[in-house]
Amino acid sequence: MSDSAVRVGVVGAGTVGSGVVELLLQRTELLARRSGVQVELGAVADLDRQRAKATGATDDQIVDDFRKLIQDPSIEIIVELVGGTRIAETIVREALGAGKAVVTANKALLAEKGRPLFDLARQKNVPIAFEAAVAGGIPIILALREGLIVNNYTSLLGIVNGTCNYILSEMVGKGADYGECLKEAQRLGYAEADPTFDVEGYDSGHKLALMSALAFESWVDFSKLHCEGISRITATDIKYFKEMGYTVRLLAVARPDEKNKRIFLSVHPGLLPLDHPLANVQGSMNAVALYGDVVMESMYYGRGAGKFPTASAVVSDIIAVARALRGGAPEPTWTPSDTPAYELADMADYRTEYYIRFPVPDQPGVLAKLADALGKRNVSIATVDQDKAGADGITSIVLETHEAREGDVMDAIEDMRKMFPGPDPIVIRLED
Amino acid sequence: MSDSAVRVGVVGAGTVGSGVVELLLQRTELLARRSGVQVELGAVADLDRQRAKATGATDDQIVDDFRKLIQDPSIEIIVELVGGTRIAETIVREALGAGKAVVTANKALLAEKGRPLFDLARQKNVPIAFEAAVAGGIPIILALREGLIVNNYTSLLGIVNGTCNYILSEMVGKGADYGECLKEAQRLGYAEADPTFDVEGYDSGHKLALMSALAFESWVDFSKLHCEGISRITATDIKYFKEMGYTVRLLAVARPDEKNKRIFLSVHPGLLPLDHPLANVQGSMNAVALYGDVVMESMYYGRGAGKFPTASAVVSDIIAVARALRGGAPEPTWTPSDTPAYELADMADYRTEYYIRFPVPDQPGVLAKLADALGKRNVSIATVDQDKAGADGITSIVLETHEAREGDVMDAIEDMRKMFPGPDPIVIRLED
Numbered sequence: 001m002s003d004s005a006v007r008v009g010v011v012g013a014g015t016v017g018s019g020v021v022e023l024l025l026q027r028t029e030l031l032a033r034r035s036g037v038q039v040e041l042g043a044v045a046d047l048d049r050q051r052a053k054a055t056g057a058t059d060d061q062i063v064d065d066f067r068k069l070i071q072d073p074s075i076e077i078i079v080e081l082v083g084g085t086r087i088a089e090t091i092v093r094e095a096l097g098a099g100k101a102v103v104t105a106n107k108a109l110l111a112e113k114g115r116p117l118f119d120l121a122r123q124k125n126v127p128i129a130f131e132a133a134v135a136g137g138i139p140i141i142l143a144l145r146e147g148l149i150v151n152n153y154t155s156l157l158g159i160v161n162g163t164c165n166y167i168l169s170e171m172v173g174k175g176a177d178y179g180e181c182l183k184e185a186q187r188l189g190y191a192e193a194d195p196t197f198d199v200e201g202y203d204s205g206h207k208l209a210l211m212s213a214l215a216f217e218s219w220v221d222f223s224k225l226h227c228e229g230i231s232r233i234t235a236t237d238i239k240y241f242k243e244m245g246y247t248v249r250l251l252a253v254a255r256p257d258e259k260n261k262r263i264f265l266s267v268h269p270g271l272l273p274l275d276h277p278l279a280n281v282q283g284s285m286n287a288v289a290l291y292g293d294v295v296m297e298s299m300y301y302g303r304g305a306g307k308f309p310t311a312s313a314v315v316s317d318i319i320a321v322a323r324a325l326r327g328g329a330p331e332p333t334w335t336p337s338d339t340p341a342y343e344l345a346d347m348a349d350y351r352t353e354y355y356i357r358f359p360v361p362d363q364p365g366v367l368a369k370l371a372d373a374l375g376k377r378n379v380s381i382a383t384v385d386q387d388k389a390g391a392d393g394i395t396s397i398v399l400e401t402h403e404a405r406e407g408d409v410m411d412a413i414e415d416m417r418k419m420f421p422g423p424d425p426i427v428i429r430l431e432d
Numbered sequence: 433m434s435d436s437a438v439r440v441g442v443v444g445a446g447t448v449g450s451g452v453v454e455l456l457l458q459r460t461e462l463l464a465r466r467s468g469v470q471v472e473l474g475a476v477a478d479l480d481r482q483r484a485k486a487t488g489a490t491d492d493q494i495v496d497d498f499r500k501l502i503q504d505p506s507i508e509i510i511v512e513l514v515g516g517t518r519i520a521e522t523i524v525r526e527a528l529g530a531g532k533a534v535v536t537a538n539k540a541l542l543a544e545k546g547r548p549l550f551d552l553a554r555q556k557n558v559p560i561a562f563e564a565a566v567a568g569g570i571p572i573i574l575a576l577r578e579g580l581i582v583n584n585y586t587s588l589l590g591i592v593n594g595t596c597n598y599i600l601s602e603m604v605g606k607g608a609d610y611g612e613c614l615k616e617a618q619r620l621g622y623a624e625a626d627p628t629f630d631v632e633g634y635d636s637g638h639k640l641a642l643m644s645a646l647a648f649e650s651w652v653d654f655s656k657l658h659c660e661g662i663s664r665i666t667a668t669d670i671k672y673f674k675e676m677g678y679t680v681r682l683l684a685v686a687r688p689d690e691k692n693k694r695i696f697l698s699v700h701p702g703l704l705p706l707d708h709p710l711a712n713v714q715g716s717m718n719a720v721a722l723y724g725d726v727v728m729e730s731m732y733y734g735r736g737a738g739k740f741p742t743a744s745a746v747v748s749d750i751i752a753v754a755r756a757l758r759g760g761a762p763e764p765t766w767t768p769s770d771t772p773a774y775e776l777a778d779m780a781d782y783r784t785e786y787y788i789r790f791p792v793p794d795q796p797g798v799l800a801k802l803a804d805a806l807g808k809r810n811v812s813i814a815t816v817d818q819d820k821a822g823a824d825g826i827t828s829i830v831l832e833t834h835e836a837r838e839g840d841v842m843d844a845i846e847d848m849r850k851m852f853p854g855p856d857p858i859v860i861r862l863e864d
Contacts, residue, residue, distance in 0.1 A: 023582050023726065027582055030582070030584075031581065031582060034577070034581055035581060131579075137580075137726075137727035137728070137730060138730060139574070139575050139578070139579025139580065142571070142574060142575070142578060142579045143571050143574070143575075143579075145466070146571070146574060146748060146751070146752060147563075147571025147574045147575075147745075147748050148569075148571065148744060148748065149463065149466055149467060149747070149748050149751050150455050150459055150462070150463060150743075150744055150747040150748065150751075151744060152462075275712065275714065277712070277733055279712075280707065280709070280711075280712050282707065287731075292744065294455065294569075294740045294741070294743065294744040294747075295569035295734060295735065295740070295741050295744040295745075296569070296734070296735050296738075296740070296741055297733075297734060297735070298569060298570060298732075298733060298734035298735075299719075299731075299732070299733035299734065300730075300731075300732055300733075301709055301729075301730060301731035301732075301733070302727060302728070302729060302730035302731065303727065303728050303729070303730075306728075308726045308727070308728070309726070309727050309728055311582075311726065312580060312582055312583060312724065312726040312727040313579075313727075315581070315582040315726075316578060316579050316580065316581050316582065319578070319581050319582075320578060324759070327756070327759050
C-alpha cells in the first residue's frame, strides 16, 4: 500500500469543474485528515485558459487538451465535467481505455451511452463513479450502493429535477398557470431558454435510468423509458388537486412487479397526499424516497444542482475512488448487470388511482355517458366534481378513480373522446 | 488481496442480533454480488441457545460465550448487539484487544464510554463501525463520513428518538396532553414502562454526541451535554404553537460558533415552522438535517429503530469493514480528534427566539411587569397572547421573543418568578 498522493485530472473548468478544482486546492488537508489518503490536483484541462486560471490552479496545473491528462502517467483519476454526450464520451472512453478511474456528473452520457462505457470499465477493472449525476449534492448513490446494500428495493420515488419542482411548487403556492411560472423560473435562472429537456421529463429520465440500474440491477434502454412532462397542467388542475387534498410533483418512479419479474419505470407528474415525505419538497430542491424490504421507507433531501452542491458529490467520489486505489479495496461491483433482474414493464399494466379532468360541453347527460364509458372498462369512480361552464359553454368534469389498470383508463378516455371530441383531457396518476 | 470469506461473530441474538444473523444467512449471495467480498456468519453467541437457534444458525454456529468468538482466529469482525454499557464494554474492549474489527449499534456505550475504546481501536488499527447506533436504518454516519466528506458542517438538527417523536406528533395531531399520549405510546410498544431515558432526552443525547464527534471532530463528555425532555409540554402549549404557526419536535441540535471556536450541543424540544424539512416527520420516524458549507442543506429520513431497519445498518457496516479488510483500504480516519476543533459552549450564550408561557394571577398590571422584566434584560417581545383565566384565577401569558441571548431570557424569567411565584413557566426554543 503506497502513501503517495493520488493525482486527479479535471476536464472542464465550467461551473461544477471550477467548484471541484477550488475544493481540491483549498481542502487538501481536510480531505487527507478525514479520508486517510492524499489527493491532489494534477491539472485542469480547458480550452479557455482564463477560465481554468480563475479556479486558482497554477500555470503548470492548466492544460488545453484533455489528452494531456490522460497521457500523464501520474494522473490516476479523470474527472469529466464538460457535459454533453459527444466529447464527453470520447474523454470517458479514452480515460478508461488508459486504465484510469473516471468520476463524472454526466447523467445524459451515462443514461444514453453508458452501457458500453460501464462494460469497458469492468474490462479495465477501473470504476466509473457518478454520485453527482443524480440529485446533485444528495449522496443517493452512496445510500443505494452501500448504506442500504442488504435491501431488495421495493420502490423508488424521486423529485430529481429542480426546474420542474420550482415551477410546480410555484403553481401550487400561487395557484398560477404553467406559462407564468415557467417565465419566472427562466428569469431566476432555474429554467433554460428552451426548457423542453427539463419540463418534458427527459432530465429526470436520465437520473431514473441510473438509479434503477443500481437499485434494480437492470440496465434499461433510456429511449424506452416513459417520460411525461408538466407542461399540460393548468391552474384549474391545481385548484382541484388542492380541493382533493393533494399536491403535485414531477416524479421519477420505479416500481418492480416481483411476480412478473418486470419493472415500471416512468417519469410523470404525480399527485401526493400532503403528509407524504415528498409533498413538502419546495422550490428547486430534490429528494428521493427509497423503499427497501429491510429498511422500509427512507428519504434523502437536498440541493440537486448548483456549483458547490454538485462539486460536493464529485469530491466525495474522488475520495472514495482514491481510497480504493491506495488501499486496493475492491470497488463495489454493483454496476449494471448482464442479466437484468427485470424486464421493462408496459405502462398499460400500471395500476394506481387516476385524476381525470375531461373538458365537455355543458349539456344534460354528459356525466352519465362518461361514467358509463369508465364502467364498461372496469374503471370505478371514487369522486366526481363539475364546475359551472365558462362563456364558451365548456365545463370540466373532474374524476378521481379507484385503483385501476392504466390501459383500461386510457381505453375509456379514448371512448369518451369519441363521444365528446374537443380539448384533450388531463390524466394524472396518484402516487402514495 | 485474499478472496477468502470474511467471517463474522455476532454477540447477542436479541431483536437486532437475530435480524442481522437472518440477513447474513439469507442474503450471502446478494451481498457478495453487490460488494465484491464474501461475508459469512462464523457464529452467534447467546446465553439463550434456543433464541440463537431461532435465527436459523446451525448448531455449530452457536456458542454460549462471546469469548469463543473473540478467541476464534477465523473470525475477523465482532458484532456487539447485547446493549447496555457493562458487558458490552468488555466485549468491545476484548475484541479490539484481539485485533478484531467491531460493529455495534450501542449508542450508550460509545457516547458514555467510547473515548478509550476509539483510542484502543486506533492503536490496534481496527475500526469501530456504528452506523446502527444513530437513527437506525438511516445511513447518516455514511453521509457524514463519506458522502459529504468535503463539507465543514455549519449545523445539525436531528429527530433521533422515535418515542418522543411519536408522543409529540400525537399531541400535535390530537391536541392531547402528554400523559395521555405517553400511555398510548406505551400501549403500542413505542415507549418503555419507565420512559425517562427517552422522554428526558438522554437517548437523543447519546446520538447527538456520536454525530457531533464525527461532524465537528470534537469528542464531548456526554455528561456535560444539555438534555431537556418533553414531559413538561402541555396541550395548552400545543394549542399556542399551532396558533403561532409552528410544530414541536424533540431536537438534537449542534450549532458551531466558528468565531469563538465553541459548539452548542443540546437536546431540547424545539419549535419548527411548518415548512421546515423536519416539521413533517411523523410518528416514530427519525430524520436528520445536515447543513454543510459546500452542499448547503440536506436531510435524511427513515426508521430509527426496529429489528430490520437497525439490522440493515449493521449489515452495511459489516460489508464496509469486510471490504476494507479484504482490500486493505484505509478506513476513514475520521474518528474522534485528540485536539477538539471546538469547546462545548455554555447554553447561556445560545441565541434564538423563545416561546414563553408564564402562568400568572389574572390581575391588572401583570403583563406590564413581565414586559418590563424582559425589557430590562434586553429581551424584546415579538408577540403576546393571553387567555381568559380559569376557575382558579390563573391565566397564562404567552410570549414570543425576538432573538435573544438565552442567559438574558433565563435571568428575566427568574426576575418574573420573584414577582409572581407559582407554577413553573415553560420556555421553548425556536429552531429554524
